[in-house]
Amino acid sequence: MATVNREENANYRIDEELVSVDTLKHVLCTCCDCKEVQIDPVKHDPPDFIVTIDGESFPVEVTSIVDLQQYSAHCKEFSEDIHDRADSLGILSGKYVFTVSRHPSIPKPTSKIGHQLIDDALAYIDATREQEISSKIQLAQDETGKISIEKVSANGSIVGLVWIHKGMRGYETQNQLAILIRYAVDDKMRKLRDAGIDSRRALLLLYNAIGYADPQDAVAAIQHVHDYDWFHSIFWVASFFDRKNTSYLEEPGREGLFLFSQNPSWHRVGTVPLDDGT
Numbered sequence: 001m002a003t004v005n006r007e008e009n010a011n012y013r014i015d016e017e018l019v020s021v022d023t024l025k026h027v028l029c030t031c032c033d034c035k036e037v038q039i040d041p042v043k044h045d046p047p048d049f050i051v052t053i054d055g056e057s058f059p060v061e062v063t064s065i066v067d068l069q070q071y072s073a074h075c076k077e078f079s080e081d082i083h084d085r086a087d088s089l090g091i092l093s094g095k096y097v098f099t100v101s102r103h104p105s106i107p108k109p110t111s112k113i114g115h116q117l118i119d120d121a122l123a124y125i126d127a128t129r130e131q132e133i134s135s136k137i138q139l140a141q142d143e144t145g146k147i148s149i150e151k152v153s154a155n156g157s158i159v160g161l162v163w164i165h166k167g168m169r170g171y172e173t174q175n176q177l178a179i180l181i182r183y184a185v186d187d188k189m190r191k192l193r194d195a196g197i198d199s200r201r202a203l204l205l206l207y208n209a210i211g212y213a214d215p216q217d218a219v220a221a222i223q224h225v226h227d228y229d230w231f232h233s234i235f236w237v238a239s240f241f242d243r244k245n246t247s248y249l250e251e252p253g254r255e256g257l258f259l260f261s262q263n264p265s266w267h268r269v270g271t272v273p274l275d276d277g278t
Helices: 016-031 068-089 112-127 176-194 215-222
Strands: 037-041 049-053 056-065 094-102 134-142 145-153 157-164 203-208 233-244 252-261
Touching: 016 037, 016 049, 016 056, 016 203, 016 233, 016 252, 056 176, 068 094, 068 112, 068 157, 112 134, 112 145, 134 176, 176 203, 176 215, 215 233, 215 252
Parallel strands: 056 203, 094 157, 203 233
Antiparallel strands: 037 049, 049 056, 094 145, 134 145, 233 252
């Protein structure tokens, strides 16, 4: 592996944002004749980074492509975090249902948005602890779904997860990878627009965190995604191709590919092999 002593630390998790942006730099310098690529993390995202390529600056967003089983695990982790926090504060009395409808963006519990969502859930739990049941409140909503919490019983002491993932806007008949990329495009496009970033300016980096998707799958899948050309470029980080990370030495390196770019000299260019005709 590209980093040392990883096997000795069972709790080690790579920083997918740092891995992805280094992969972007690697491809730009290796395949796109770019001479200077500067990476500047952004303290208050979005975007995650400003990357300056031969003097031109681009906002860069990174997101992981995870399968539905992994997504379910993220939801469960979030509901368990709310449970543990409420229990430690001594305010958990009764049974609460943390409901995820469809496939909304689930923030990291440690992020600013995650902190706010947890605080809102804890405020609801505290306000309803003397009640037998209480009406559902919405904690978050975006174009891809919503998150809510509801007290359903005075018995017990738990925050349980319910994930309602039916009716995902008619995408059931499409390839699962196209669904996942579509949600990533929807989510990041909305957040970047809200941050005042214009179309055809941002780069979207997709970190492949699923084992069954190869670069050919990603190239085929994006053809079934609407509005992907809102971005300047969409870049695929092939997580199962290992190399040395030259920007962040403590992290592994990956190979990558531009699935799409407004710049013809970047479009479909990368350091991973594609079948002829792809």
